[in-house]
Amino acid sequence: MIRGCTRYRSRLRLIVLYDDTCPICRFAAVRWRRLDWFQLLEFHSLWTFDLQGLSVTREELATRMHAVRQRDSHVFSGFDAVLHVIMRLPLLAVLTPALWLLLRLGIGERAYAILAARRYTISGGSCPTSEWRWPRITRRHRKDQKDQRS
Secondary structure, three states: OOOHHHHHHHHHOOOEOOOOOOHHHHHHHHHHHHHOOOEEEEEOOOOOOOOOOOOHHHHHHHHOOOOEEOOOOOOOOHHHHHHHHOOOOOOEEEEEHHHHHHHEEEEHHEEEHHHHHHHHHHHOOOOOOOOOOOOOOHHHHHHHHHHHOO
């Protein structure tokens, strides 16, 4: 590998701290690992990661996703952390300008806060026990919902 590439890669590395008891968080981490072609992301459970030298508490970590830039230990949280993860994934990097705009408008952070506060409810409230998947809505499911409303 070219020396400059290695040096550049080391400056971009990011440690992602996520709640491994939450199905939505695990789902995102698994998908992001698969899309991390350049191995720029390191995923760690917020419950087992050593916080020494970081300016964040475990309680703060439990409420929102956090990412730590390795070169200077700068901590990103919430939607900002998601943006920095997406920037490092080649297939999703095209979304960066739109996500940055949502961040600047404040919409992204508000939407993230709503999702983060309700992540256990959204996933069915069965966080530590079962694997979570996005709900699959079929035509039959929609028809059943319409019939129930009538």
